[in-house]
Amino acid sequence: MNIPDTNGERNIALASPAAPSQPQPTPVEDSVISARHLTKKFGDEFAVQDVSFDVPRASIFGFIGPSGSGKTTTVRLLTGVYTPTDGDVSVLDRNPANFSQGERARLGYMPQLFVLYPTLTVWENLNFAASLYGMGLFRGKRLAGALKFVELYEHRGKLARNISGGMLRRLSLAATLVHNPQLLFLDEPTAGIDPVLRRKFWDHFRELKDQGRTIFITTQYVSEADNCDLVGVQSNGKLLVVDTPQGIRHRAYGGDMVDFRTTQPFDFQAEAMLRSLPFVRAKTVRTGADSMRIIVDQANSDTAELMGWAQRQNIQVKTVEEYMPPFEDVFVELVRPELSHG
């Protein structure tokens, strides 16, 4: 296992856990999406293998994984574009293959690539998408609103072929949101979007969630996982873990991480005593002459224990605070065993 140092420049080798097994979820009572042993093969190749999870209503479910890990295939299985080779899937309590027109109208789908028309203007493309969902003739206000949200209103008269890749993603998102769907499937919606607009997107996704909408979102930006209520980490077609962002961090490192900083340099004796404390779960890592990064069972409760121990040992504590490792590191920790086994 690798734990990054505070500057993120140096990785210190720690013990590697065994490869995580496929998680089997506890059924969620009010789930909008439910997948059980979902498998999709193309020829002899598994694109998705034995994937099971539930997505509760009014939540944001982040699906994270490296390129080629089967995220898009999973989205297509959930939207009915693909039929599973094996397993079951239920979306809005129906098999997606048997959706009625009314049920489809409740979905919003943003594919990974821009799939609208280069020779139509931004406005015409959005109008086309709105018509596909049967939106009424007086939809101009809603179209304008969607374009303003993705900051494309000023560009509404431009042909799609003449706008940038990021703008195309924004147009796709507007086209997905324009009919106000209940359940959104967003396949890498923030790819190619600048950080400021990305933040705005996530703010809007949370607003939608607060309005009771459910969002299934895939992303390669691992850091975005923190914005999700639940995160599924996928690699090589297998779902490695489904948990809250905090839970995933915990799983990745075997506990919570705490940065322990003193006013004076640490001596070896003190360090040895610290490592032997019962709530310290793994080896401590010296990150400086006067600082250590410690993995504990629970950061909230164990921080007080740590302060008590320091006081008893006459160690002057400068700061003790929970360290949230970047999700990129968490992701690497989770995926590494799978990759090494694969």
Add this chain to the structure above:
Amino acid sequence: MGDFFRGIIRSSSFFRKEIFEILRQPRLVATLVLGPFLILFVFGIGYRDQPGSLRTVFVTPPNSALPTQDIERYMKSVGSQLVYVGATGNLDEALNRLRLGKVDLVIVEPGDAVSTIKNNQQAVFTLYHHEIDPVRVTYVSYLGWLYVGVVNQQVLRGFAVQGQKDAVNLHVSLQEAHQNLSAMRQAVQSGDQALAQQKQQQLAGNVDAVSLGVGTSLGLLDSLQQTQGINGGTADPAQTTLSDLQQNTSQLGNSTDTKDQQLARIDKTDKDLSDLDAKLAEFQSIDPSIIVSPFRNETKSVANAQPSTADFFALAVLALLLQHLAVTFAALSIVRERNVGTMELFRVSPLSAAEALFGKYISYMLFGGVIAAILAALLVFALHVPMLGNWWYLALVIAAVLFTSMGIGFAISIISETDSQAVQYSMIILLASVFFSGFIMSLDMLWVPVRVISWLLPTTYGTLLLRDIALRGIDPNWGLLGALIALGLALMLISWRLMRRLITTSE
């Protein structure tokens, strides 16, 4: 808002989208309108309703019976298609010129034609050419046939001219016969049997002379009468008259006849002689060219208009172009949705196959209709192609052609994986239409089972129906129009089923 109304909105999304996409390509629209118009315009002013002339060299054998001036004259009789460039006695040299492209045709005169004919065989003119185009080969054969016809006619004309010259001598014999007969009548009336006997013998000599000469001359006239089937009428054939004359003349020498019987025979003989005389005069008065070629043809049409070749083809071009336009646009339409990726969006959206197809049908029908209206107006008002029928019927046929062609296009589009595949299939349809729709050659020239292909092509129906309406000024053949629409409906059903599978069936 009801499901039906939502369906209309979904269909309308395609209608607007397709129209906008097309209008964003003004060059394409201009090409679709101006291209065919310019082609027809240039074809109209450039087409000459005459096949090209062939530079012809003659090869004459050393013992040729045809003088050079006759060769030239005969060629001119054929028409301007044969251009005389010279005569030579050397076949190899002539063939060499042919291979080098310096001449187009070498006609070799038969050697010793008279002997060949005397041996009861036809003498052969051999035509050498360097053509590979089957139509041109047929054309050369046709010209050869015409040329030999002219030569044969000239030979027969020679016979006729000779017969007319011979007829002058026959007149003399007939006059002598009349005089001898007149003398014989007087001898019989006066009872001078010896003189009557003498005149009868002289008369018999005259009749024999006429019999020998008249055969060739009046035989031609008899043949003409027999061809017309008038030998059963009042006028006896010359040969019958001649036989009667010979028989009567011979019986005039019969000594057992009474005086009245003899006079009666003399009257009959006199009449036969007069008939023969009249026939000879008639024969002489006819132009020898008419005698050897008594018939010619004239064609008259009862159609309401006699369109030019360009006019005739203009409507076929219109039908073919509209079919190709509709097939190509429709063929590219759905395959492009697949390639762009919108099909994935459609699968997730509430869009149904019928709604998507309906929207596309309507948009392309409208677009094709506008193109067709402009083209039809240009054909009629700018190129002056006759438009004798009802414009509404014309519009109906055009709509049916577009509708059915789109069915083919959509079916192609759904089974195609790529744009280029769709274009290839469309080109095959175009090629099939050129060969099987009656565009180039009449359907009658196709083997009946192969005509099944013809009747699967909208151009076949369109060409026939548009020509009927515009060039004949008659109502469309409703059976044909019904069959075209039925074909379109069948194709729409197939397209819908394929499209439904494409939209609803997952991989």
